[in-house]
Amino acid sequence: MKRFFLSLLPLLSIVLLSGCRWVIMPATGLTNSLHPKLTQITSACETSALATQWTTDTTFRLLQSQNWNAKLGCATEIWQQDVVTSASSQISTTSTVTESVNTCQAQPSILLEILKHKIGEVIQQQLSPNKAMLLIVAKTTAPDLATLLIGDSQRSTSEIFYQGWLFDVAQNKAQPLFRTKSVWQYAWTVDSQHIIIDSHCYGVDLGTGLYVIDTPRLTLATIQSDQQDNCEGSIPYLASPNSHYLLTQDQHGTAIHIDGRKAAQLCENNENARSYTWSTDSRFVYVACAAENAKGDRLLRYDPQSAESIDLVDPDKMPLTATAIAVSPNQKSILFIWRRSEFYAGESNGVWLLSLK
Numbered sequence: 161m162k163r164f165f166l167s168l169l170p171l172l173s174i175v176l177l178s179g180c181r182w183v184i185m186p187a188t189g190l191t192n193s194l195h196p197k198l199t200q201i202t203s204a205c206e207t208s209a210l211a212t213q214w215t216t217d218t219t220f221r222l223l224q225s226q227n228w229n230a231k232l233g234c235a236t237e238i239w240q241q242d243v244v245t246s247a248s249s250q251i252s253t254t255s256t257v258t259e260s261v262n263t264c265q266a267q268p269s270i271l272l273e274i275l276k277h278k279i280g281e282v283i284q285q286q287l288s289p290n291k292a293m294l295l296i297v298a299k300t301t302a303p304d305l306a307t308l309l310i311g312d313s314q315r316s317t318s319e320i321f322y323q324g325w326l327f328d329v330a331q332n333k334a335q336p337l338f339r340t341k342s343v344w345q346y347a348w349t350v351d352s353q354h355i356i357i358d359s360h361c362y363g364v365d366l367g368t369g370l371y372v373i374d375t376p377r378l379t380l381a382t383i384q385s386d387q388q389d390n391c392e393g394s395i396p397y398l399a400s401p402n403s404h405y406l407l408t409q410d411q412h413g414t415a416i417h418i419d420g421r422k423a424a425q426l427c428e429n430n431e432n433a434r435s436y437t438w439s440t441d442s443r444f445v446y447v448a449c450a451a452e453n454a455k456g457d458r459l460l461r462y463d464p465q466s467a468e469s470i471d472l473v474d475p476d477k478m479p480l481t482a483t484a485i486a487v488s489p490n491q492k493s494i495l496f497i498w499r500r501s502e503f504y505a506g507e508s509n510g511v512w513l514l515s516l517k
Contacts, residue, residue: 224239237261371383395434413436
C-alpha cells in the first residue's frame with residue numbers, strides 16, 4: 161500500500177474537561193479560540209448521537225435513536241438536522257429541525273401478499289431500494305435443498321431451517337433463494353442487486369461470517385467465514401454508494417470487492433480501524449486508524465483504484481479519536497464524534513468538524 165503524508169494541522173494539545181466545557185489548548189497555552197481547521201460543533205453533554213450523515217455540503221444530521229423491526233423489515237429513526245454556516249473565519253451551526261423517519265408504514269400490505277404463498281412463519285423481510293424485490297426469511301423444516309447454503313448446517317442439530325425467498329413485488333411471485341440454520345442480519349445494497357448477510361453477536365443459533373448474494377446471478381460470495389460482527393467495540397461493514405465495494409473491520413480495516421476479490425488492508429499492522437466512511441462518489445475511503453500507544457488516531461484517505469493512501473491527520477500533532485466519521489459530498493469537511501468506541505454512544509466528547517481545505 162503506497163502512502164503519502166499531507167500535513168494539515170499545527171501542533172495542538174486538546175483538553176476535553178468533564179461537564180460541557182469547550183476547550184482547546186495549543187502548545188503555547190490555554191485559549192478559547194478554535195483552530196481554523198477544527199471546530200467543536202456540540203459539547204459532550206449535548207451529544208448522544210449514534211451516527212452522523214451529510215445531506216448537502218453545508219447540512220448534516222445526527223442520528224439520535226433507531227428502533228428496528230426485523231419482521232417487517234423497517235425502522236423508526238429520529239434525526240437532528242443542522243446547518244453549517246461560515247462568516248469570515250468563524251464556523252457555527254444552527255439546529256433547524258428534528259426529523260422522525262418511519263419506514264414501517266407501507267410494509268404490512270406487502271406482508272399480506274407474502275402470506276398467501278404459505279411459505280412458513282415469516283421472521284424477517286427486506287424490501288430492495290428500488291422496491292421491485294423483497295427478501296423474505298421464513299422458518300421451515302423442509303427447505304429447498306437446491307438453494308444456496310449459508311453457513312455451516314452441521315453446527316445445529318435442530319430440524320428448523322430458515323429459508324430465504326426472493327419475492328417479485330410486481331409479478332407477485334416468490335422463488336426460493338437460500339437456506340440456513342443460523343440467524344443473520346440481512347440488507348440490500350443501494351443498486352438492489354446484492355443482499356449482504358451479516359452475523360449477530362448476541363442471541364441463539366447465530367452464524368459467523370459475512371456473505372453476499374448476487375441476486376441476478378444467484379451466486380454466493382464469502383467475504384468472511386469466521387468473524388462474529390456487531391459485538392461490543394466492533395464497527396459494522398459499510399457498502400460503497402455504487403455497491404462495488406465493502407469496508408470491514410477485519411484485519412485492521414479492509415476494503416474488498418463486493419464479490420470477495422481484491423481485498424486491501426487500510427490500516428497498518430499495529431493499528432485497528434476505529435471508524436470509516438465512503439465519499440459520495442465511491443472514489444475514496446476515509447479511515448480513522450487507532451494504534452494502542454498512539455496519542456490519537458491517524459486519519460487517512462485511501463483510493464481503492466490506485467491503492468494509494470494519504471495521511472490527513474498526524475496523531476502526534478492532532479490527538480483526536482474519531483468515530484462515526486462522515487465526509488461532505490464535496491470532500492472539504494469531515495464530521496466525527498469524539499469518542500473511543502462506536503459501541504458506547506454515551507462516552508462522547510462532542511461532535512467535531514475538520515476542514516480539509
